[in-house]
Amino acid sequence: MEVRILGAHSAEVKGMRMVSLLIDGILALDAGGLTSSLSLSEQQKVRAVLLTHHHFDHSRDLVTLGANGATFSSPVDIYALNQTLDVLNFCLLDGKMYADFSKWPSKDKPFLQLKVIEPLQPQNIQGYDVLPVPVQHTVPSVGFQVTSKDGKSLFYTGDTGPGLAACWQHISPQLLIIEVSGINEVQDFLKSVGHLSAELLKEELLQFRHIKGYLPRVLIIHIPPQFEREVKQEIKRIARELRIGIDIGYEGMKIIL
Numbered sequence: 001m002e003v004r005i006l007g008a009h010s011a012e013v014k015g016m017r018m019v020s021l022l023i024d025g026i027l028a029l030d031a032g033g034l035t036s037s038l039s040l041s042e043q044q045k046v047r048a049v050l051l052t053h054h055h056f057d058h059s060r061d062l063v064t065l066g067a068n069g070a071t072f073s074s075p076v077d078i079y080a081l082n083q084t085l086d087v088l089n090f091c092l093l094d095g096k097m098y099a100d101f102s103k104w105p106s107k108d109k110p111f112l113q114l115k116v117i118e119p120l121q122p123q124n125i126q127g128y129d130v131l132p133v134p135v136q137h138t139v140p141s142v143g144f145q146v147t148s149k150d151g152k153s154l155f156y157t158g159d160t161g162p163g164l165a166a167c168w169q170h171i172s173p174q175l176l177i178i179e180v181s182g183i184n185e186v187q188d189f190l191k192s193v194g195h196l197s198a199e200l201l202k203e204e205l206l207q208f209r210h211i212k213g214y215l216p217r218v219l220i221i222h223i224p225p226q227f228e229r230e231v232k233q234e235i236k237r238i239a240r241e242l243r244i245g246i247d248i249g250y251e252g253m254k255i256i257l
């Protein structure tokens, strides 16, 4: 399994894009920096996008993906919770701001085919076993455990605050891709808006180790560009305290599982 980090941040500045990951060139997780990271021929190979939730920094490139859809040989499947699709239909794909590519060029054969996922209901998507697991955010959100045919497995939380013990019960990944969205100093605020600081992440990782008896490789994304230096230092500190390595994701990073 090849995992490409297309967007590793919660906002966009030159060289940093909003969150999006790509597995083996065909399965995307979130669409913050999807089309801005891929050539047209690479976009044509993307067969499905899994959305953790509807927030703009995770969904916005659906519009540009749809706009490029005329060059695709087959439509792209967009998998998300019912509540996520409702918001997308009402706001991002409303047909007013731009064309609604979930109904265009025709309702029967749109470029973007919206498909509902249910929490904790496993599905085979493009040959991968996908398990959506609820996480702690301000809007309905799931993380995804994606397992390849040869048994390689990752879990991507998307945006989440603390309180992941129930989530950990359901998963056993080799790679955990999780967020840190700000500095420790404002962790009460981060908690209130469904995000993690490095210190809050440490507690969640301790709980993972307690529940599962091991820690997977950990990769951090969704760091805000303006606080990147401080957040990286705080992550290094908790890695030392936990006696593990923690990787920090960046645009263009490739991981082979």
Ligand SMILES: [Zn+2]
Pocket: 053, 055, 137, 159
């Ligand atoms: Zn969010």
Ligand SMILES: [Zn+2]
Pocket: 010, 055, 057, 058, 159, 222
């Ligand atoms: Zn986000």
